[in-house]
Amino acid sequence: MSDVLFSTHAVTKRYGGLTAVSKVSLELHPGELVGLIGPNGAGKTTLFNLITGADTVSEGTVTFRGEDVTELKDYERAGLGMARTFQNIRLWPDMSALDNVQTVYQGPRGNNGFGAILRLPGFKRSERRIRDDSMKLLERMDLAEHADMRSVDLPYGEQRKLEICRALALEPKLLLLDEPAAGMNPTEKTDLMHTVEQLRQEFDLTILVIEHDMKFVMGICERIYVLDHGEEIAHGKPDEIKQDPKVIEAYLGGAE
Amino acid sequence: MTLASFLPLAIELGPQGFWWMNVLFLVAIYSLLGLSLNLINGYARMFSLGHHGFWAMGAYGAAWFTIQFHGHMPGVPLFLMSCVFAMGVAAVGGLLIGLPCLRLRGDYLAIATLGFGEIVRIAIQNSPREALGGSLGLEVPRVIMDVTRKTKADFRVLMVAIGFVLVALTAWAIRNYIRSARGRAMLAVAQDETAAGLLGINPVRSKVLAFVAASAVAGLAGAVYAHYQGIITPLEFNFMEMVKIFLIVVLGGLGSISGCVFAAFLLIFVEQWLAKLPADAGFFKDWWQVEYAAILVLLMIFRPRGIFGPREITDVWRDLKAKWAKKRSAA
Amino acid sequence: MFFDYLMNGLGLGAIFAFIALGYTMVYGIIKLINFAHGEFFMVGAYVGYFCLRDLDIERVGLPQPLPILLDFFVALWAASLVAGLLAVLTERVAYRPVRKAGRIAALLTAVGVSLLLQNIAVQVWGANPRSFPDPRVFHALDDLEGEAQANYYADREFTTTQGETVTEAVLLISQGDVLDATKRASIEDQGFDEVYERVTLSPKSVQYFVILALIGWTPILWFLVKRTRMGKAMRAASEDADAARLMGININLVVALTFFVGAFVAGVGGVAYIATYGKVEPMLGFLPGLKAFVAAVIGGIGSIPGAIIGGLILGVAEAIIPFVLQEVFGWEEAFAWKDAIAFAFLIVVLVVKPTGLLGKPMREKV
Numbered sequence: 001m002s003d004v005l006f007s008t009h010a011v012t013k014r015y016g017g018l019t020a021v022s023k024v025s026l027e028l029h030p031g032e033l034v035g036l037i038g039p040n041g042a043g044k045t046t047l048f049n050l051i052t053g054a055d056t057v058s059e060g061t062v063t064f065r066g067e068d069v070t071e072l073k074d075y076e077r078a079g080l081g082m083a084r085t086f087q088n089i090r091l092w093p094d095m096s097a098l099d100n101v102q103t104v105y106q107g108p109r110g111n112n113g114f115g116a117i118l119r120l121p122g123f124k125r126s127e128r129r130i131r132d133d134s135m136k137l138l139e140r141m142d143l144a145e146h147a148d149m150r151s152v153d154l155p156y157g158e159q160r161k162l163e164i165c166r167a168l169a170l171e172p173k174l175l176l177l178d179e180p181a182a183g184m185n186p187t188e189k190t191d192l193m194h195t196v197e198q199l200r201q202e203f204d205l206t207i208l209v210i211e212h213d214m215k216f217v218m219g220i221c222e223r224i225y226v227l228d229h230g231e232e233i234a235h236g237k238p239d240e241i242k243q244d245p246k247v248i249e250a251y252l253g254g255a256e
Numbered sequence: 257m258t259l260a261s262f263l264p265l266a267i268e269l270g271p272q273g274f275w276w277m278n279v280l281f282l283v284a285i286y287s288l289l290g291l292s293l294n295l296i297n298g299y300a301r302m303f304s305l306g307h308h309g310f311w312a313m314g315a316y317g318a319a320w321f322t323i324q325f326h327g328h329m330p331g332v333p334l335f336l337m338s339c340v341f342a343m344g345v346a347a348v349g350g351l352l353i354g355l356p357c358l359r360l361r362g363d364y365l366a367i368a369t370l371g372f373g374e375i376v377r378i379a380i381q382n383s384p385r386e387a388l389g390g391s392l393g394l395e396v397p398r399v400i401m402d403v404t405r406k407t408k409a410d411f412r413v414l415m416v417a418i419g420f421v422l423v424a425l426t427a428w429a430i431r432n433y434i435r436s437a438r439g440r441a442m443l444a445v446a447q448d449e450t451a452a453g454l455l456g457i458n459p460v461r462s463k464v465l466a467f468v469a470a471s472a473v474a475g476l477a478g479a480v481y482a483h484y485q486g487i488i489t490p491l492e493f494n495f496m497e498m499v500k501i502f503l504i505v506v507l508g509g510l511g512s513i514s515g516c517v518f519a520a521f522l523l524i525f526v527e528q529w530l531a532k533l534p535a536d537a538g539f540f541k542d543w544w545q546v547e548y549a550a551i552l553v554l555l556m557i558f559r560p561r562g563i564f565g566p567r568e569i570t571d572v573w574r575d576l577k578a579k580w581a582k583k584r585s586a587a
Numbered sequence: 588m589f590f591d592y593l594m595n596g597l598g599l600g601a602i603f604a605f606i607a608l609g610y611t612m613v614y615g616i617i618k619l620i621n622f623a624h625g626e627f628f629m630v631g632a633y634v635g636y637f638c639l640r641d642l643d644i645e646r647v648g649l650p651q652p653l654p655i656l657l658d659f660f661v662a663l664w665a666a667s668l669v670a671g672l673l674a675v676l677t678e679r680v681a682y683r684p685v686r687k688a689g690r691i692a693a694l695l696t697a698v699g700v701s702l703l704l705q706n707i708a709v710q711v712w713g714a715n716p717r718s719f720p721d722p723r724v725f726h727a728l729d730d731l732e733g734e735a736q737a738n739y740y741a742d743r744e745f746t747t748t749q750g751e752t753v754t755e756a757v758l759l760i761s762q763g764d765v766l767d768a769t770k771r772a773s774i775e776d777q778g779f780d781e782v783y784e785r786v787t788l789s790p791k792s793v794q795y796f797v798i799l800a801l802i803g804w805t806p807i808l809w810f811l812v813k814r815t816r817m818g819k820a821m822r823a824a825s826e827d828a829d830a831a832r833l834m835g836i837n838i839n840l841v842v843a844l845t846f847f848v849g850a851f852v853a854g855v856g857g858v859a860y861i862a863t864y865g866k867v868e869p870m871l872g873f874l875p876g877l878k879a880f881v882a883a884v885i886g887g888i889g890s891i892p893g894a895i896i897g898g899l900i901l902g903v904a905e906a907i908i909p910f911v912l913q914e915v916f917g918w919e920e921a922f923a924w925k926d927a928i929a930f931a932f933l934i935v936v937l938v939v940k941p942t943g944l945l946g947k948p949m950r951e952k953v
Contacts, residue, residue, distance in 0.1 A: 052454050078456035092447040095440070103440040104455045113465065116436030117429045123436065130437065170456050303691050305698075356938040363620050363694050367880060368937045371930035374877075378927040382920060495873075499702060502695065545706035552699035557684045560692035 004063075005030045005206050006082075006174050011050050011060030013043075013230075020046045022230040023060070026208075028174070033200055033207045035221035035238075037214075039250055043230040044210045045087055048178055051208075052084050053077045065173065083172035085163040087179045087210070093152035097143055097162055100151050101134040104169040134169060140202075141165045141195075157188050164195075168203060175199075177209040181216050189213060193220055218242070226250070269409040277412035279528045284419025285481050286520040290504040291426050291513060292473035297502075298510035298566070299434060300466040301446035303362045306353065306369030307501055309376035310346040310471040312493035314478025316380060316388055317345035319396045319488060331399035338399075339479040346475025347468050349376075354467040358460060373498060380490040393489030396482050403486070415484045422480065426473055427513045433469075442466050503552050509562025514569040592910045593903065598794030598863060600902020601801040605856030606879030607886070607894035608808065609674075609849025615825040615889035616845050618690060622697035623677060624853060625876015626704035629869065631670035631854030633712060636867045638662035640720040645783075655722040655786060659858070667854030673704075674850030675843050683839070701872075708869035716868035719861050723783040728774060731782070735760045739782035741774075788862060797859040801895065804852060808891060811848065821845055825889060874926065878905075881933040887946025896944060905929055 006028040013021040021043040028034055036044050049055035051062055053074035061070045069077050083104075091100055115123035138144045141161050146154055151162060160180060167175055180196070181189045197220055200207055211217045217224060218238045226234040226241060228250040234241060241247055269277065289311060296304045318338040325334055357368045381391045388394060403411045433439045444452040445459045453459050482488050504523055508515030530541045540547070555563075567575075606628050613621045638644075644658040677700055685696045726739070739760040746752055759774055759782055760766065774782070812818035823831040824841045832838050860875065861867045878901060886897025905925055912921035936943070 054450060054454055073458075074453040075456050075458045078454060083456075084454055086451065090448050090451040092444045092451065094447055095443060099440055099443075103437075103444045103452075103457070106437075106456070113433065113436070113438050116438060117432045119432055127436070166455065297691075301691075303694070353934075357934065360937055360941060363618075363690055364884075364937055364941060366691075366694060367620060367877075367884075368934050370877070371881075371933045375927045375930050378924065378930075382923045382927075496702075499698060502698075506695065543706075543710060546703060546710060549699050549703035549706055553681055553696055553703060556688075556692050556696040556699060557681065560685065560688045 003029055005032075005065065006051075006208075007063045008047075008051065009061045009063065011047070011057045011062060013046055013050055013055065014058045020230050021050060021227075024227065024230075024232050026225060026232075028206050028208060030173075030206055031200070031204070032223065033197070033209070033221055035217040035224040036208060036210045036227065037212070037217055037224060037241075038227035038233075041229075042227040044227055045178060046230075047227065048084065048176055048210065052082060052176060078170060078172075081171070081173035082176070083167035083170040083174070084176035085160075085167055085178055085180060087182065089159050089163060091151040091159060091162060091166070094150060096148050097151050097154060098131075098134055098138065098147040100162060100166050101137055101169045102130050104166050105130050105134050105137075106171075137165050137168055157184055160184065160192075161195075164199075168199070171203075173204075173206060175205050175207045177207065177211075179210050179212065181211060181213050189216060192216075196220060267409040267413050269412070273409070274412065275528070275532065277409075277416050279525055280416045281412065281419050281484055282524045282528070283517070283521045284416065284423050285477050285484075286501065286504055286524055287423045287517045288419075288426055288477035288480075289474055289501045290508065290516040290520050291423070291430060292470040292477070293501050294505050294508075294511065294513070294516055295430055295466055295470045295473075297505055298512070299430075299439075299446065300442050300463060302358065302463060302467065303366040304369045304467070304470075305366045305495075305498055305502075306371075306373035306376075307470075307474055308493045308495065308498040309369075309373030310349055310474035311478045311481075311497070312373075312376050312380060312490070313349045313471075314342035314346045314475025315482040315488050315493070316394065316478070317475065318342035318479030319394045319482045320388065322396055322399055322483070323394075326397045326399065331401070335400045335483060338483070339476055342475045342479035342482075343472040344475075346478065347472040349475075350468040350471025351464065354464045354471075355460075358463040358467060370495070370498075373493075373495065377490050377493055380493075389489075391490060393487050395487050396485070398483075398486065400483060415480070419480060422476065423517065427517075430513065438462070438465065499552070503548075503555075506552070506555055506560075506562055509565050509567065511566035512562060512568055515562060515567075518569060589910075592906045594791065594794050596903035596906030597899060598790075598797050598902070599906060600882075600899035601794075601797040602856045602860050602863070602875065602898075603879045603882045603902050604801055604895045604898025605804075605859070606853050606875060607882040607898045608891060609846075609853045610880050610883040611886070611888055611890060611894040612821070612845050612849045614883070616821060616828070616842055617682075617686060617693075619682065619693045619697060620880060621682075621846075621849075622694065622876070623700040623704060624674075624849065625872030625874075625879070626701050626708075627670045627674050627677075627850040627872075628853040628857045628860070628876060629708065629872030630673055630704065631666035631850070631857030632861045632867050632871060633708065633857075634669040634854070635662040635666035635858035636717065636720065636861055638665045639722070645723050646725055651724060655724075658722055663855055663858050666858050667851040670854035670857065671847040671851040674846040678843055678846045683842075701876075705869050705872070712869060714869060716866040719865045719867065721785040721787055723785060725781055725783045728771065728780050728782060731760075731766055733766065735762055735764045735766060737784040738762050739784055741777075741779045741782050743777075790863060793859065793862045797863070800855060800859065804855070805895060808848075808852070812891060817841070817844055878929050881929060881936070884933065884941075884943055885936050887943030890943070890945040893943055893945035901929065901932070904932065 004027055008026045010023040010025055012023055038044055050057050061068055138147055181192050193216055224241045226247050233246045234244045293307045296302050321338040321341040353372045357365055380388050383390055441457045441462045445462045449459050504519045508519035530544050533541050609624050639662045644661055645654045647654045681696055681700050685693050740756045741759055742754050743757050744752055744754050820836045820841045882897035882901040883894050886893025908928055909921035909925045912918045
């Protein structure tokens with residue numbers, strides 16, 4: 001299987017006596033759009049944290065683009081092309097929408113400290129490129145009119161979109177979306193669904209998405225992994241998942 | 257070769273003039289200290305209480321360098337090189353304390369840096385007399401120009417000019433830095449470090465850069481201060497100074513450059529004016545230390561982000577003008 | 588020799604522990620490094636000083652040494668109560684308004700309050716150190732006869748050239764003087780019918796006293812925190828203040844009580860400190876306060892046993908390390924560097940194990 005972009009191998013996370021994630025193995029191929037679902041407290045966000053390096057694994061390995069990244073720091077993994085959004089929005093609140101994107105956008109070199117302080121021509125050129133490219137991204141997500149607004153002042157739905165926009169500025173290969181549709185109304189959700197589909201094509205992305213909204217997940221994901229109590233209980237095509245007795249049990253059992 | 261040979265100034269200053277030059281020079285020094293602390297506390301939102309330590313390192317670094325090379329080198333290059341050396345010493349100090357400590361949470365970092373500042377002072381106090389002068393202090397040879405009764409006024413005016421040139425350069429450099437990729441990364445780390453790390457920014461590098469740069473500026477302030485004073489003692493660089501610098505930053509507004517210079521002027525002017533008053537000048541002078549601490553507490557309670565907040569004074573002025581214009585058009 | 592240093596260290600460590608308790612309790616609840624805590628300690632020391640000097644409890648007609656013990660008992664209670672009330676007042680006036688403004692604003696407020704209290708103390712009590720008032724044993728002049736067993740003094744008031752009224756002890760009878768009729772008459776002529784002898788407390792006895800006091804206080808605090816309703820509320824609030832509030836706990840009351848208890852024990856430390864070092868001054872709180880914070884961090888901030896252990900470790904380290912450096916490694920000036928050593932110790936602990944010996948690890952949620 002040479003065309004695996006990303007995989008985890010039996011990753012486990014324990015906090016004291018509690019096992020939050022237990023021996024989960026995922027595999028993503030380039031260009032796939034995969035869903036990660038499960039009841040509340042199933043360990044989905046914890047798994048995202050282990051993948052992105054926000055938290056360290058207790059056991060197991062994470063592989064990205066053929067490289068073992070288990071020991072890498074979060075920013076090193078991001079540098080390899082792994083970007084994420086957050087379940088509870090974590091934009092940089094006092095920065096403008098544009099600056100949120102510009103900060104992540106690495107752009108061409110020549111934008112170092114001394115060039116910046118002395119305002120050298122190379123710096124100015126590079127700064128203009130960063131600005132132009134960031135504006136293009138904002139336009140793509142229909143956020144251009146809000147470019148100069150402080151991100152904390154944006155409407156909720158726009159903040160969610162800005163988070164995706166900011167993640168795209170990293171020019172990632174793998175995009176991890178943590179409940180991107182949370183708190184949106186049905187129309188917004190449908191729009192977002194289409195946007196995510198289109199972004200995958202436009203930016204040549206592989207996407208792993210956590211989402212509670214079944215319509216959303218079933219509608220766009222090619223494959224789905226199901227977690228419950230930190231363990232993978234099922235995985236397969238949306239139609240198979242819908243009928244899997246273990247999944248039904250987990251969801252109904254959770255509603256008890 | 258001294259500057260006096262280039263600049264036949266022969267300025268005349270009355271006692272009032274001398275006093276004002278002293279105030280202005282100190283305003284420049286405290287502005288430099290405030291601007292650099294602002295970079296750490298205002299923009300990078302780290303909490304350092306060790307800035308007086310870097311200031312002291314700069315002052316003693318410059319003094320030591322000047323003594324070593326005095327007579328082997330012409331005065332003006334020696335002055336410049338001692339300043340560069342002082343910045344280097346303070347920057348290395350900033351790196352040494354920054355690398356291990358910048359992972360620490362806000363208030364723990366504050367206490368660790370405070371401990372560092374105190375260690376610097378104690379180390380200078382206990383240093384051998386022939387190295388750093390111990391508790392008696394260190395005399396800095398006059399290298400930039402001979403300071404005699406005739407040229408004393410020239411010297412003061414010159415130092416004030418140097419001080420404000422440095423303030424302007426520092427303010428300009430900080431402004432440019434903030435509006436660059438590195439600067440944005442620093443602000444991002446300040447506002448949400450976890451998100452910054454997950455989006456490809458190395459938080460430690462960003463913090464260490466800001467910390468080292470600020471230490472170097474504090475070192476520069478120390479160097480110029482040492483050359484101006486002619487004699488420096490370890491007790492000048494105590495924790496009270498740290499609080500004073502902090503008060504300037506808070507008074508001026510965390511993250512505001514012009515506010516910082518304005519606050520430095522306000523505080524130094526009041527302090528020096530009170531020092532000039534006779535000993536029995538009454539309550540305002542006697543209780544100044546108390547009033548000063550009370551101002552700090554009241555500020556924190558009512559305006560924790562500074563009088564004008566992070567806005568520049570020009571912004572405040574613009575807003576006020578807009579408000580007046582609106583009132584006038586309404587009337 | 589080594590044992591002496593160890594005892595010095597334990598005595599000092601017990602004082603650190605008394606101060607560190609307040610730091611750790613307050614930090615545990617509102618995550619504030621209460622910089623002014625050292626000043627509560629200082630004010631406690633002054634109150635103790637004035638009680639010992641001016642209340643004249645030694646005159647109570649009981650057999651010795653009961654009056655002296657009573658004297659200290661009253662001084663300790665007064666010091667603790669005033670320090671505790673000052674802490675409650677400070678919390679109400681200065682800290683509560685900034686509690687929501689973030690930790691940095693709160694810490695800076697605490698630095699400001701610390702400076703404020705220091706400078707008020709300078710204005711009210713003067714910047715000069717005052718020496719510790721030795722306990723006195725009073726004797727009516729008529730009760731004394733024959734050869735004097737000790738030096739006898741009396742207090743006299745006089746006016747300085749600046750117009751201030753100063754009280755000064757005058758030596759009336761030196762040890763070994765024979766108290767004959769002429770001597771007696773000359774003393775009576777000066778207007779004294781009563782003299783006193785001074786009881787000098789040996790540093791060692793003070794150290795034993797402090798260590799015993801710490802041993803006595805530990806179970807009381809343990810009981811307070813583990814067994815009483817208030818203690819349970821304190822612990823709940825330090826785990827999760829919002830949840831505690833929702834469960835009907837009055838957070839403001841809990842915080843106020845925490846400040847009170849913390850400063851109360853710091854007052855004990857204050858009296859012990861001036862008895863050990865023989866003087867009281869307005870700046871007295873700064874360095875011991877900082878070091879007590881170091882002690883709290885070493886023990887694990889938020890943990891009460893941690894504060895006690897941390898205090899003792901720091902006290903012993905501060906006494907023993909320079910001693911070892913001097914005696915074993917021949918570094919003559921080691922004692923001049925003891926404060927620097929304490930701060931270096933702090934930085935190392937913060938960097939290597941910021942949760943301390945008994946502290947709980949903290950994580951951030953993504």
